[in-house]
Amino acid sequence: MSIEEKVIEIIVEQLDVTREECVPEASFIEDLGADSLDLVELIMAMEENFGIEISDEELQKIRTIQDAINYIKKKKGLAS
């Protein structure tokens, strides 16, 4: 499973949204109905799944699904 697919799977599970809603530019808060606590929980699930740690400062910059994917790739040394 690619990082993109895994990220979307986690979002679908955590935020109780559909795959169709999970377009790359979707904003967690504005488009997917997350609040600040949802976001913390979502980031925790990503940390766990990808074995990374995301600081609170970095968390502030992750607004969309694409942001999350880019960030995880960078952390994993897979950035293009």
Add this chain to the structure above:
Amino acid sequence: MERRVVITGMGTVNPVGNSVGETWAALCAGKSGIGPITKFDTGPLATKIAGEVKNFDPLRYVEKKELRRLDDFIVYALACADMAVQDSGLAIDAGNAERVGTIVGSGIGGIKTIEKEHTVLEQSGPRRLSPFTIPAVLPNLAAGQISIRYGAKGPISCPVTACAAGTSAIGMSFRLIKDGYADAMITGGIEAAISPFGIAGFNAMRALSTRNDEPEKASRPFDRNRDGFVMGEGGGILILEELCRARRRGARIYAEVCGYGCTADAYHMAAPPPGHEGAARSMEIALQSCGMEPAAVGYINAHGTATLLNDVYETQAVKRVFGEHSRRLAVSSTKSMTGHLLGGAGGLEAIVAVKVLCDGIVPPTINLDDPDEGCDLDYVAHRAKKMTVEAALSNTFGFGGVNAVLVFRKYRDHGGNA
């Protein structure tokens, strides 16, 4: 003009039923809801039995995403509130929202979440703690989540008065309506403390029955061979409404809440004093608050926990308040069937008292094979009995020396200046 307060809706989740109808049928049939604990491994715990909520589908009341983030006590509260609001037909809109309040008591709050997240903290460190831990743990989040769901913007609170919490909540709600601070209240008590920590904590006080081999016989209020209470879970929520408002909208009225009394023992952190004068004063104040003669009361839903001290002292307190009339009272402990719902007890038992008034049936105290010395009232042993009751009391007493008593009476259209 004096404002009167009536009950227009009720909902419950408890060890004998997941609705008022199912619960009432079980209680009148003398059915026990006590069994072996199934939700966790009781391992070395001295007590291995409890009154668990059974066959409850939380997804009927909360969405999957929400469910993960709520402690069971909040889920139970949302279920009870949903049933009560639907039952009452109470419509909360922009025009009345500020006059509808929410007071739901809990003795302990989200203890299961504390245990779970504490284990996470110990094993995985603070960064793995769920951001929903605190809002799942705080006892007032039962009331908070209910107010959010229904948009009730009036007074909100959460008495944390141990085993009296549900009664405290209903009493406070009653007074808010009576004194004009609200027109309707969503109110009651709720608990979900059947967990290793909850059981071990009460075991450490030697407060729980350890009759593990005979779960259905373990809760034995007023019986010589009682050995402590059995923990239950769930609770009950009622819709209280100002009478004129309820009549205007053509609501079905179950009964009237007419008195509330609350006192402190100022004696001991957990034990009641001999004679339990605080309990007696609480009953007296509740009756005086509505000008009711003790002889008008037909039924008392007893605190009746089946602890050694409570049952004898509560009996003494009833005798002090009712004198000769105490012989004519029916006094039953439905905890013999449901176990003790702690902060949820007052919510559920208020519903029981109301159903007694509505249906003219008094549910029994089961397992009362051999009444203890000093326990010589009519506890309606074993079998329910038919009895027309005009007024009923619900007694609940809590650790910390809290005594809270509610008075309910049959609703009569012509009863006063409504």
